[in-house]
Amino acid sequence: xxxxxxxxxxxxxxxxxxxxxxxxxxDGSEIPADLALRMTDDARRAPDTDWHVxxxxxxxxxxxGASMLVPRFSRYVVDLNRPPDDTSLYPGQNTTGLxxxxxxxxxxxxxxxxxxxxxxxxxxxxTYWRPYHDALQSELARLRDAHGRVVLWEGHSIRxxxxxxxxxxxxxxxxxxxxxxxxxxxxxxxxxxRVLGEQSTFDWxxxxxxxxGYITRHYxxxxxxxxxxxxxxxxxxxMDEASFDYDDVKASALQNVLERLLxxxxxxxxx
Numbered sequence: 001x002x003x004x005x006x007x008x009x010x011x012x013x014x015x016x017x018x019x020x021x022x023x024x025x026x027d028g029s030e031i032p033a034d035l036a037l038r039m040t041d042d043a044r045r046a047p048d049t050d051w052h053v054x055x056x057x058x059x060x061x062x063x064x065g066a067s068m069l070v071p072r073f074s075r076y077v078v079d080l081n082r083p084p085d086d087t088s089l090y091p092g093q094n095t096t097g098l099x100x101x102x103x104x105x106x107x108x109x110x111x112x113x114x115x116x117x118x119x120x121x122x123x124x125x126x127t128y129w130r131p132y133h134d135a136l137q138s139e140l141a142r143l144r145d146a147h148g149r150v151v152l153w154e155g156h157s158i159r160x161x162x163x164x165x166x167x168x169x170x171x172x173x174x175x176x177x178x179x180x181x182x183x184x185x186x187x188x189x190x191x192x193x194r195v196l197g198e199q200s201t202f203d204w205x206x207x208x209x210x211x212x213g214y215i216t217r218h219y220x221x222x223x224x225x226x227x228x229x230x231x232x233x234x235x236x237x238x239m240d241e242a243s244f245d246y247d248d249v250k251a252s253a254l255q256n257v258l259e260r261l262l263x264x265x266x267x268x269x270x271x
Contacts, residue, residue: 006135008131008135009072010071010072010073010127010128010131010132011069011070011071011072011131011132011135012069012070012072013067013068013069013070013135013139014061014067014068014069014070015067015139015142016061016064016065016066016067016068017065017146018064018065018066018067018143018266019143019144019146019147019148019149019150019151019266019269020060020064020065020066020067020143020150020151020153020262020265020266020269021066021067021068021069021136021139021140021143021150021151021152021153022057022060022061022066022067022068022069022153022155022262023068023069023136023152023153023154023155023215024050024053024054024057024068024069024070024071024155024156025069025071025075025079025080025081025132025154025156025213025215026048026049026050026053026071026075026079026080026081026156026157027049027050027052027053027054027070027071027155028049028070028071028072028073028074028075028077029046029049029051029073029074030046030072030073030074031044031046031073031074031076031077032073032077035076035077038110038111038114039076039109039110039111039114040107040108040109040110040111042103042107043076043103043107043108043109043110046074046075046076047103047104047244048075048076048096048100048103048104048158049074049075049244050155050156050157050158051157051235051239051244051246052157052238052239052246052251053155053156053157053233054068054070055246055251056155056157056233056238056251056254056255056258057155057258059255059258059259060153060258060262063259064259064262064263064266066153066262067139067143069132069135069136069139071128071132073128075096075100076099076100076109077099077124077128078098078099078121078124078125078128078129079096079097079098079099079100080128080129080132080133080215081154081156081213081214081215082097082098082213082214083098083214083218084098084125084129084130086098086121089213089214089217093166095166098121098125098129099116099120099121099124101115101116102165104158104159104163104165104166105163105165106165136152136215136219137219140152140219140226144225144226147269148225148269149225149226149227149268149269150225150226150227150269151184151188151226151227151228151229151265151266151268151269152215152216152219152220152226152227152228152229153229153231153262153265154177154212154213154215154216154228154229154230154231155231155233156210156213156230156231156232156233157232157233157234157235157238158171158232158233158234158235159234159235159236159241160172160173160234160235160236160237160241161234161236166209167209171209171232171234172202172203172204172205172208172234173202173203173204173233173234173236173237174196174202174203174204174205174231174232174233174234174237174257175204175205175208175209175210175231175232175233175234176189176192176193176196176204176205176206176207176229176230176231177206177207177210177211177212177213177216177229177230177231177232178206178207178211178212178216178220178228178229178230179207179211179212179216179217179220179228180207180211181207182217182220183212183216183217183219183220183222183227183228183229184220184222184227184228184229185222185227185268187268187271188222188227188229188264188265188268189206189229191264191267191268192229192261192264192265193206195257195260195261195264196257196261199257199260201253201257202237202254202257210230210232211230212228212229212230213230215228215230216228216229216230227265227268227269229265231258231261233254237250237253237254238250238251238254239251
């Protein structure tokens with residue numbers, strides 16, 4: 001169980017005792033009313049949200065004692081998993097930016113002429129992005145100081161098909177990202193891949209289309225006792241991608257694998 005809960009205007013931090021922090025930077029779906037007025041009707045639904053990932057990973061708090069960081073606002077306000085200077089994480093490939101103007105489908109987020117200018121982007125970084133990262137950095141330091149080593153688990157999800165703007169065909173069920181091995185200890189990655197290989201319910205890939213975003217790449221410092229791992233989950237495995245409705249039966253099967261992965265990560269911190 002988590003020890004206490006810190007709620008601010010932009011995020012909620014559940015502080016646990018285990019050397020594990022689950023960060024869910026795209027779980028938020030709220031869009032301020034004045035900003036929503038500048039968006040297309042479809043964008044106002046925040047369709048590119050990592051829907052229900054805080055519910056999917058709730059067991060990590062309740063059963064494993066993990067800390068969890070959950071934002072309030074949509075990635076359309078500011079993408080917490082992008083660098084503050086908006087440098088592309090995947091040069092040469094289509095992606096969405098720090099304050100996205102395109103959806104995952106390639107369609108516009110904003111009405112004509114309503115996109116944010118540079119001053120507005122900087123203001124959003126100060127208002128929404130920095131508080132999340134300050135909390136993330138502080139919680140990582142607290143857990144590392146208490147345990148000597150900590151795992152940062154980046155929980156993400158995305159529609160796993162029909163997104164040609166981002167990738168061709170069907171995305172694997174589970175997409176493990178470690179910045180091509182740079183963000184976590186090699187032994188931890190091998191152990192996680194072993195867990196994925198031992199199950200047959202979900203197909204998977206390591207460091208494929210999604211290798212880890214800014215948070216994984218920036219905070220993953222295995223030489224300093226911080227292992228960072230991203231898992232991008234295809235949403236078909238726990239929800240209805242059309243209605244965004246959560247599916248308890250599908251989610252339960254997925255949670256069985258997620259629990260084994262997180263327990264493996266925790267075991268690594270005790271080596």
